Amino acid sequence: MSVDWTSRYSRRLEWMTTSIIREILKSAQSPDVISMSGGWPDASLFPVDKLGELANYVMEEQPAASLQYGVTDGYIGLRQQLVDFSRENGIHAGVNNIAITSGTQQTLDLAGRLFLDEGDVVIVESPTFLGALQAFKAYGCKFAPVPVDDEGMCIDELETALKETKASFIYAIPNFQNPTGVTMSLERRKKVVELADKYGVPILEDDPYGLLRFDGEFLPSLFELDAALHPENAVASEHVTGNVIYASSFSKILAPGLRISWLVAPPSVKEQFIMAKQGADVQSNALAQAIASEFLRLGYMPDQLDRIREHYLVRCNAMCDAVDEILGDIVTYVRPEGGLFLWLELNCCLDTIELLKIAAKENVAFVPGGPFYTVPGVGKNTLRLSFATMDPDMIYEGIRRLRKAIDACSE
Numbered sequence: 001m002s003v004d005w006t007s008r009y010s011r012r013l014e015w016m017t018t019s020i021i022r023e024i025l026k027s028a029q030s031p032d033v034i035s036m037s038g039g040w041p042d043a044s045l046f047p048v049d050k051l052g053e054l055a056n057y058v059m060e061e062q063p064a065a066s067l068q069y070g071v072t073d074g075y076i077g078l079r080q081q082l083v084d085f086s087r088e089n090g091i092h093a094g095v096n097n098i099a100i101t102s103g104t105q106q107t108l109d110l111a112g113r114l115f116l117d118e119g120d121v122v123i124v125e126s127p128t129f130l131g132a133l134q135a136f137k138a139y140g141c142k143f144a145p146v147p148v149d150d151e152g153m154c155i156d157e158l159e160t161a162l163k164e165t166k167a168s169f170i171y172a173i174p175n176f177q178n179p180t181g182v183t184m185s186l187e188r189r190k191k192v193v194e195l196a197d198k199y200g201v202p203i204l205e206d207d208p209y210g211l212l213r214f215d216g217e218f219l220p221s222l223f224e225l226d227a228a229l230h231p232e233n234a235v236a237s238e239h240v241t242g243n244v245i246y247a248s249s250f251s252k253i254l255a256p257g258l259r260i261s262w263l264v265a266p267p268s269v270k271e272q273f274i275m276a277k278q279g280a281d282v283q284s285n286a287l288a289q290a291i292a293s294e295f296l297r298l299g300y301m302p303d304q305l306d307r308i309r310e311h312y313l314v315r316c317n318a319m320c321d322a323v324d325e326i327l328g329d330i331v332t333y334v335r336p337e338g339g340l341f342l343w344l345e346l347n348c349c350l351d352t353i354e355l356l357k358i359a360a361k362e363n364v365a366f367v368p369g370g371p372f373y374t375v376p377g378v379g380k381n382t383l384r385l386s387f388a389t390m391d392p393d394m395i396y397e398g399i400r401r402l403r404k405a406i407d408a409c410s411e
Contacts, residue, residue, distance in 0.1 A: 074100025127372030152184030176339025213338035214313035318392035364401035
């Protein structure tokens with residue numbers, strides 16, 4: 001008798017969804033399409049020569065560390081380098097705070113395993129990163145969306161959500177948020193940390209873009225502000241405890257194919273992440289960890305970051321200038337200070353999912369904004385553009401094609 005596979009799936013499958021955006025964008029794979037949709041870095045920025053040299057070096061000089069099984073926490077050399085790297089960027093934590101994960105998406109999934117039971121509530125920015133919504137939905141949670149304006153998460157609505165729900169945690173992307181590109185202001189950051197402390201709710205701070213700042217002043221992380229709120233939680237510089245779990249990645253600053261990210265958490269919480277990770281993949285890629293460790297140890301990262309920031313500044317300016325010239329009468333947006341994205345709100349009632357179908361005929365692609373919201377029907381007139389992978393001339397042509405599609409859709 002053949003197996004009836006549909007009767008075998010767990011209930012969890014009911015809560016899981018494929019990426020609507022990825023399905024929509026399958027039609028945008030033609031080489032003739034100018035795609036402003038991808039949330040990935042420009043491959044020309046990958047330090048290919050250095051990574052190749054380091055791969056050869058670690059396999060010759062550190063074969064056991066780079067090719068053998070290792071501890072689930074992560075390669076100790078990389079975690080030690082990340083202690084220094086994090087402190088240079090305002091996060092004072094010890095090696096006992098740090099765990100390596102296989103991309104931030106794994107960190108999000110592990111957070112769901114640890115903190116979410118069916119029916120639990122996660123407070124999220126609205127809109128927010130679709131990958132986080134997918135990760136958390138798999139555990140049967142509900143969402144309490146908090147609107148985002150040009151300074152980030154709206155504080156009054158956040159406090160209302162904290163009062164009215166027994167939230168498991170707050171999920172926030174303070175720097176150049178995906179999808180809006182908005183940076184949370186310093187005042188808002190302080191209030192978010194204070195409210196989390198007041199209501200005893202942890203924060204999961206997702207920061208894959210923070211080092212991609214090409215304009216304005218660097219702002220302290222939520223992790224750093226939380227540590228300042230309770231300095232007594234630092235234990236002889238060996239580790240720190242507090243209300244914030246910080247997550248970051250090498251995907252946007254080195255290469256996403258390495259699949260190396262890290263989290264910073266109180267040691268007792270980190271150990272729970274390690275236990276959950278042991279059931280997922282035992283350890284992250286040892287060779288990639290060793291390469292990343294050497295990249296940091298040899299001091300290559302500052303030049304790499306300078307190169308990335310200069311590159312994205314030029315492209316961001318090109319996209320903003322093109323939008324101002326070609327779309328300025330029909331959209332509003334917040335100019336990003338870093339990251340990869342520009343978020344547009346159309347000053348009309350066009351559904352951008354329908355607009356994408358018209359745009360495909362004009363050989364241009366973007367990401368409709370609706371799927372980034374947790375409430376169906378919200379954000380239908382919004383869209384996300386990425387300036388990361390195109391030169392200025394292509395960006396201009398892409399925006400010109402987008403205007404043509406909008407005009408055709410409005411007729």
